[in-house]
Amino acid sequence: MVLQYTSTVVDPPAILIRGADSHENDELIENMLPEDVWFHVEDMSSAHVYLRLKENQTLEDIPEKLLQDACQLVKANSIKGCKMHEVSVVYTMWSNLKKLPGMKPGEVSFHNSNVVKKMIVKKDKAVVNRLNKTEKSGVQMDYDGDRSARERREADRKKAERKIQLENKREEEKRKLEAAELRSYTSIMKTENMTANTDYSGYDSDDFM
Template sequence: MVYYFKAKFDDDFDVKEYSIYMGRDKVENDPLIKHSHPKDLWFHVDKVSSAHLYLELSDEQRLKKFQDLIIPSSILDQIGQLTKNNSIKGNKMPNATIIYTTVDNLISDGSMDIGTVTFSNPKLVKRINVGKKDNMIINKLNKTKTEISTDEFINNRQGEKIEFERKKKEHQRMIQNQEKELAKQYQSQRKAKDDPYGELFTEENMHASNNLTISENYEDDFM
């Protein structure tokens, strides 16, 4: 089973919501790592055993680099509390460090114990500090708790990944078109700087100038 929680925060304009999910036990950690969206975030208590928690991101956030990603502090507080609460050792600690990174930065293979992971790039791991247990946060999250089967989770993720890849390609094409347009503008500005009179002698301007001259001469004949 996969458990879902809803974390909310107020951004002064609207109340927004994030989905947090976790497996029922360590056996389900591997399928969640394998099938979670590669750009969603994975959370764990540092250096002690704990549940693996995941934070779903929007498509816009998934397109950002991890280094540039900004998660509201309220959301980090909530998922940090929930992660600490789902660690037997961590929950007893007055302060715990929670580590998080993108799913695609995780390494988990058959040679490791169930639920054990390492990182492709340890530099792409961020940390947050969580103090004593905040029962208000935990109780509020637990009230939103729902569950789905692991098979349903996997099916949902497969469709989501296909849709994201389509949007990602569209985004890349848009960026490429913008870069081409900027390159054209740069070349045009550079040409104008090198030859400030160049545009005065384009075929269109010369044609307009000739028509004007003919018209003026024609009028002079009748004056």
């Protein structure tokens, strides 16, 4: 079970998920979805916070105010970071997280450090107080249900793409056939391939008086 917060700086409101301890953080690391963005204070212990984007969205699609909310939440839930005037927060897509053998609970690395973004975050009690008022504890995540729903959406998306590709292929084949027929007709209608109705060469008939 995890902690859930509601950010009202966007419409519709966005949900932020936070692990309550290092073992829950490991559970989140293992079970989240490719659309989830992971936030953590750089180089010090802090909460793991996730924001779920819409499918096909990227880090660049996160509104600035929503980004601030997520970063403020991890800063406020860092034992050292919460006491500092400012900290550096790192964030990346969940799919970029890498859990190596021997790592401690809650510890994580990256597949590609070049796609990890950083943001300097200054203390903002007003933001933290607003988010804390929306906190829900003991939220049960339906990991299997979320994953199954995503797989269905992905299957539907691929099915729709295949349908469009098939329709496009049929249209292209139709255009090619029409173009070939036009070329054939144009060739027949060329002057050198035509016989005038006044050309009697080779016409054998009786003379009539």
